[in-house]
Amino acid sequence: MKWLTSVIKNKTIKNIVSLSLVQGLNYILPLITLPYLVRTLGVHSYGVLTFCVAFNQYFLLFTQFGFNFSATQRIAKARQEKEQISKIFFSVLGAKLFFCFVSFVVLCILIILVPYFYNIKVILLFSFVAIVGDVLFPGWFFQGEEKMSNIAISNILARLSTVPLIFLFVNSTDDVARAALFMGSANVLAGIIAMIAVVKSGRVSLYKPSIKDIKEEIICSWHFFISSAAMSLYTVTTPVLLGAISGPYVLGVFSAADKLRQALQGLLNPVSQALYPKISRMIKEQDRTTVFQFIRKLLTVQAVFGLVVSLICCLGASVIIPLVYNKSGTPDVIAVFEILAWIPFVVSISNVLGIQTLLTTGYKREFSQVIITGGVVNIVLLCLLAFHFEAFGAALSILITEAIITIGMSRMIMKLKIPLFNR
Structure with missing residues (x-):
């Protein structure tokens, strides 16, 4: 009973559970809405929708500017300093609003x-x-504060409120714009709810950031932004370039498989997101031997879990795809999904090596170098493979790129003599 009580009170466990609820909802809703959208809009129109969403991801990348890593880390380290937290909060928000305006223009x-x-x-x-x-x-902000329950509540309320609109008002191929609006409105509602939670938390007081404050946050996040920009070369750019090379139908096939892969891969995200601020704080407060023992255990657990997810996806593709998408491009989607199925396993390893090890120990530049290399490799592979093998080639390109990044992360750790592999 004492063990159960300690588990329930453990902040990290609470955060993982909270993020798992969000991810669970993010998996369940796509499994409900994606098949409906593919059937209602048709593969071609769904491909157009995917292109628009994917293209706007460049603006998402710009407005986030790596703050999800830098601001999280800075807030985690300034836990007892309300004035500093307020400064970070409003400076980051000011930068994001400015970037949003530029993006819209x-x-x-x-x-x-x-x-x-x-x-x-x-x-x-x-x-x-x-x-x-x-x-x-x-x-x-909530991730840095390790209060993921606020993230969960905001997302759950917003998505449960907006998803029914898709079923009510998206009824034909002419309703693509409505689908885009309803999908985006969930983010806006979640943002409003989360902002109310920030005000009620009492952790932030009103602060007017100067241009110098905003520039400071941008500079702190620069290497994270470069890494994110490089990641976009094998995440955001893949559907955009594939759509340009092969057209909306092929993009629709690829997206149908990849969205499902992302949903299942997201099972790994709660642990990663919850532990990033914890490990950042451990690096500052505890001895390195204890920290790397913890990271080694995390690497083993994530690798095993990632392998299980990949095996289920690959071996069950012929059952999962028809069950989810009915008969919408089923043979092609299955072929693509069987390749993408191995990405969760590879990413489960690279996440620990890169984000939980290199970033938390301060090697932002080295992390960026590996990601940039992977991004360039993906562009070259994508142009070659997608031209000849279309959606199948795009899937193969991403898998090879993720494998190269994982190898690159491990080699960088050994080069920097970080004692992750030395017991």
Whole structure:
């Protein structure tokens, strides 16, 4: 009984459970809405929607600017300093709002100048609503405070409120713009709810950031942004480039498989997100031997769990895909999914090596170097493989890239003589 009580009171366990609830909802809802959208919109129109959402991810990357890592880490280290936390909070928020404004202006210019963008302007603009919502959502603050329950509550309330709108108002191929709007509105609602939670927490007092304060946060986050930008070369760029090379139908097939892969891979995220601020604090407060013993155990657990997820996905692809998507492009989606299925295992290892080890120990530049190398490799592979093998080639390109990044992270750790592999 004492053991159970200690587990319930453990903050890390609470955070993992809270994030698991969010991820669980993020898996369940796509499993409900994605098949409906693919069937209702058709693979071609769903491909157009995917392109618009994927393209706006560049603006998401810009507005986040790596603050999810840098601000989380800084808040975790300033736990007892309310004034410093307030300064970080409003400086980061100011930077994100400015980046959001710049992003919107750029999007409007592209819509005017690029004929294809002009033809799908409504879908692009409605997809941008999700970016506004992400700017408002202070997940980085709650993660640094290790109060993930606020993230869970905000996301759950928002998504449960907006998902029914998809089933009520998205009924044909002409409703693509509505689907984009409803998907984005969930982010806005979650952001509003989360901001209310920040005010009620009493952890932040009103602070007017100076330009110098905002520049300081941007500089602190620069290497994280470069890493995120490099990651986009094998995450965001893949669907955008595939759509340009092979067209909406092939992109629809790839996205149907990849969205399901991301949902299942997300089973690994709660542990990673909850432990990142904890390990950052441990590095500062405890001896390195204890910290690396903890990271080694985490590496083993995540690798085993990732392998189980990948095996289930690969071996069960022929059952999972028809069950989820009915008959919408089933044979092609299965073939792509069987390749993507191995990514959760590879990522479960690279996450611990990169984020939980290199970033928490301060090797931001070295982390960026590995990610940039992987991003460049993916662009080259994608252009070659997608041209010849379309969606199947794109899936293979991502898998090879993730494997190269994992090897690169392990080699960098050994090069820097970080005692992760030495007992």
